[in-house]
Every structure is written in C-alpha cells, then in structure tokens.
Amino acid sequence: MLRKIVIPILAFALLGTIGGTTTMADTGEMAGTTSASEVWRALQRLQTTATVLHTVAHPDDENGALLTWLSRGQGVRTALYSTTRGEGGANLIGPELFDALGIVRTEEHLAAIRYYGIDLFFSSAVDFGYSKRLDETLEKWDYQMLLEDMVRLIRYYRPDVIISRFEGNRRDGHGHHQASGVVTLEAFKVAGDATRFPEHLAEGLQPWQPKKLYITRSRWRRSDTETADTPVLKIDTGEYNALLGLSYAQVARQGLSYQRSQGVGQTRASKGSSLTELQLINTTLSEHPKSEDSLFDGLDTTIVGMARLANAPTLNAEFTQLQESVNAAIRDYDARQPWTVVPHLASGLKTARSLMKKIQEIDLDDRTRSHLLFLLRNKEREFMTATNAALGLSLEVLVQPAGTRSSETFTVAIPGQKFSIGMRMVNPAPIAAEFVNASLHMPEGWNVRQAKTDSDIEEGIGTMQTNEPVSITFEVEVPQNAAYTQSYWTRESEYHDAVYTLKHPEHRFLPAAPPDVHGVVTYRVDGVDFTLTQPAKTRSINRPWGEKRRLLTVAPAISLSVSPHIGVIPISGSA
Ligand SMILES: [Zn+2]
Structure with missing residues (x-):
C-alpha cells in the first residue's frame, strides 16, 4: 500500500528579507524632484x-x-x-x-x-x-x-x-x-x-x-x-x-x-x-451647501488663516510676511530660471522658523499651539522642498565600485563587508549657496569614516561654485551582527492570520521602513539653513535596459530558497 505524507521541505531563505529584486522601485526621472514643473507644484503647495x-x-x-x-x-x-x-x-x-x-x-x-x-x-x-x-x-x-x-x-x-x-x-x-x-x-x-x-x-x-x-x-x-x-x-x-x-x-x-x-x-x-x-x-x-465650486468651500486654507487661528495680534505681521514671501515667489516664478524665487523662499523659511519659536513661547491653549506648530512644520519642509527644486540641487549617495573600471557595484551588502560610499552634490544655479556640512546616517554599530573631499571645500563652510560638483567619500564597514533588511510587518501564518504584527510599530502606516543608510547635506542661502536628504543606493547595469539604482540593503551572505515549498513524497519503499 502506498502511504503518502506531506512534509514541508526545509527552506533556508529568510522570509521577508527584501532582496535585490524588491527594493524601492526605480521609475527613472519623471518623478524627478527638480524640474521646473516640480518647482511650480512646490510653490502651489506653499500657498495653502x-x-x-x-x-x-x-x-x-x-x-x-x-x-x-x-x-x-x-x-x-x-x-x-x-x-x-x-x-x-x-x-x-x-x-x-x-x-x-x-x-x-x-x-x-x-x-x-x-x-x-x-x-x-x-x-x-x-x-x-x-x-x-x-x-x-x-x-x-x-x-x-x-x-x-x-x-x-x-x-x-x-x-x-x-x-x-x-x-x-x-x-x-x-x-x-x-x-x-x-x-x-x-x-x-x-x-x-x-x-x-x-x-x-x-x-x-x-x-x-x-x-x-x-x-x-x-x-x-x-x-x-x-x-x-x-x-x-x-x-x-x-x-x-x-x-x-x-x-x-x-x-x-x-x-x-x-x-x-x-x-x-x-x-x-x-x-x-x-x-x-x-x-x-x-x-x-454649520451651513450645508446646496452646491459647491470647490472641495474647500467654507474652509479657510490660507496662510493668513493660521494667524486667525493663533488669534495673537503680535504675530499678525509675521504671518502676513510669510504670505508675502510665498506670493512673491509665485509672482516671480519663471520656468526658464526657477532659482530666481530662492531669495523669497529663504525669507519665508526664516519667518516660518521665527513663528514656530514664538508660538512655543506665547500663551495659547495646547491644541491650538500643537496645530499651529504642525502647520508650520509642514511649511518648513515645503520651503526646503521648493528651494531644493528651484536650485535644481542634486545629491547622489552611491556605493562606489570596488577598484574596477565598471561603474557597477554589488546590489546587496553582507555583514562584515567594507566598501566606500560617495556623496556628490551639484548646485547648477547661479545663486550663492554655502556648503555647511554633509553626513552619512547609518544603523547603530556600523563604522563610518569620512575619507576624502575632492574639491576646494574642506571641513566647514565654503561656497559651492555653480555647477561644480562637491564630492565626499566615506569608508563604511557593516558589523558582523548587522540586522538584515526586512519588512517591518510580518505574520506567523499566511493562511490563518488576517492582520500583520508590526515588528517596528514606529513605522506604522509607512509603505516600508525608512532606508538603512542615507546622506544629509546642509547648505545655507541668505543666512538660512536648508537640508537635502537622499538614501544610499547601489548601481547595476541591466543590458539593454540600462542602469538600475536600488536602495542599499543588507542580506545574509548565502540564502537559499527551495521551490516548491511543499512536496508530496512516498515514505514506503514500494510504489
Ligand atoms: Zn479593490
């Protein structure tokens, strides 16, 4: 008699490990953040x-x-x-x-x-x-x-x-x-x-x-x-x-x-x-509209609306100034040279930060204070996004190829690995921007050392020359006990559990955990500090489709997966 038993075949793969094929989608540059149309979108965002x-x-x-x-x-x-x-x-x-x-x-x-x-x-x-x-x-x-x-x-x-x-x-x-x-x-x-x-x-x-x-x-x-x-x-x-x-x-x-x-x-x-x-x-x-012209009929979504919410006459002038900086940027926008709006944006960001400081100090009920700070923090980010785009600023944070003539790199890092990461920043706009500092952020336990800066800018502040790249190289070592890159959500059984367990509840709602390694550059225009952040990426060339950049991720040196996961095999000698 034939006896059959279903046994799961051992799988060595780390379930949920994000490997080379499922890193953040690379859609090329349509979604590029520095086109003149993106600058216009960023300005539209600022005014509401x-x-x-x-x-x-x-x-x-x-x-x-x-x-x-x-x-x-x-x-x-x-x-x-x-x-x-x-x-x-x-x-x-x-x-x-x-x-x-x-x-x-x-x-x-x-x-x-x-x-x-x-x-x-x-x-x-x-x-x-x-x-x-x-x-x-x-x-x-x-x-x-x-x-x-x-x-x-x-x-x-x-x-x-x-x-x-x-x-x-x-x-x-x-x-x-x-x-x-x-x-x-x-x-x-x-x-x-x-x-x-x-x-x-x-x-x-x-x-x-x-x-x-x-x-x-x-x-x-x-x-x-x-x-x-x-x-x-x-x-x-x-x-x-x-x-x-x-x-x-x-x-x-x-x-x-x-x-x-x-x-x-x-x-x-x-x-x-x-x-x-x-x-x-x-x-x-209170008034249920009979017909509407806009989703926002009946709502105040203006910058000056924030001043009405604050109801603090001492702040009115600064809210008006904030509105005027945005108005001036929209008025002066020119798709052929979008950087002309940058001085208005620097001025607006300075005002937004000053307002945040004052709102923390004045007498307000907690909910109003919390909401005004929420709105102004959004504006702070939006001013930086708009300025990065208007300058056409680019920051690349790329793993460097290891001593070959190819520009390709490994696609997944492994524990114990040593390699270089280059940060390369270019300001193509004829606007004086001072370089303040650059840093590479990585998980705890990783070793990082700044190796060299191949431009006139050494430690500290210097002016970035128009369209002249500033390059900084970092030497990185992944510790032997580095955590593997994984999804932050998981479940014990794909067949029985209908809700995920969150291994990192702090990332709740996000499509994925933030990248393991990212570079941050701080620069200064008209005395106001801006930051630009980019995740570290690897490069590969997939002929004939061209270059692919993927997020730098960590995986085991060897991983195996057995396919199919489940097999039906006879355990008796006779068939
Ligand atoms: Zn559906």
Missing part, C-alpha cells in the same frame, strides 16, 4: 494648508486622476490610505504570492504615487482574498482594529477633507470595499472625539475633526445615490498642465501602469475632459 485623505481597500481602487489633480494641479497636501497591500490577488509578472506579492504591490504603488505626487499609507490588515460579505471581512480583520487604525491616521495626518472610494454597503461589491467604506464613515465621526481611543493622546496625538466627507461616484452607482438636495461636485481631471505637457488623468494613468502584477493601467488615458464626481455625505460645517 489644504489637506485631503483618500481611503480605499486595495492598490488600484484609488481615483489616481483626482489625486494627481489635487496634488499637482491644486497644491493640496494629499494622501492615499489603503487598507491592504493587495496580497490576495494573482501575480501576472512573477512567482510571488501572499506576503511576497504584498511587497511587490507596495513597490508598484510607490512607483504610482510618484506620478500622483502624494503620500501613501497602509493599515495592518491583510488582503485575505475575495470576500463576498461585510460581516465575514470584519470578523477576520476586527472592526475595532480597523477603526482605531484609521482614527490614528486621521489624527496623525489631519485632513480637512476625506474622500472615500466606497460608501460602506453592498453597492461597493467586495467585502473589503464595504469595510473600507464603513470604517471611513465612522472614523470621520469619532476622530475628533477625545474620549475615543484616548491612548492616542498619551502618545502625543491630538483629536482631529475633518470638516467634510465625500464619496467618489461611479457611473453604475449614480442613480442609486443621487437625490435632489445632495450637492455633487464635478472636477475635470482631464485638465491640461502645460508644464507637464499632459493632463492630470494622463499623468495618473502612467503611474497606474506600474501596477503590473495585476495588469492595470495598460492602456493610455484619453486626452480631453474627464469628469470625477464627488458627493458630499457628511460635514461639520
């Missing part, structure tokens, strides 16, 4: 405090055209929150399934959002496959866990407006979709209530009440939800952007096309008008 959060269940559920229009067209601070990483689907481009597919889809989504120009967040829920019913989904994921997660994100990101892709009923189809809708509708109601999830307050978060909640309307849903007194906002995401040479819908489709494992976005977007319809389903504004 408007913030939008779009919620979905899976990668590809999003309305990318709307997100791109908001971020690239209106300067709105915009984020997408996906309940899952899409682990439960099929994979059209490789063998990865379940958690490995979740990593692939995360990378694809990171590529897409570079086109949308937005922030991306995930909950800890796992896409466990198709679910027909809401109650089944909520049983596997735990409703309280989902709600706590979304409320925490709302308190962390502080959106004025939430746009839910789903409305939380059977019209959404998939149980995951319904769950995303139900939780979004509830989170809108409770995020501002200090008695809900009070543990967030102990962690330094504040209650936050978004002002408006919309759902995106689909063609097939239209007749179900339309009523005479429901305002519907129509947005033309087919609007053309001359600096990009494309409409927002076209840019978004290019981003979506990176979601290749599920084969979406493979056709080009049509040119011309393309309407997105949004239906307002909840608002805290």
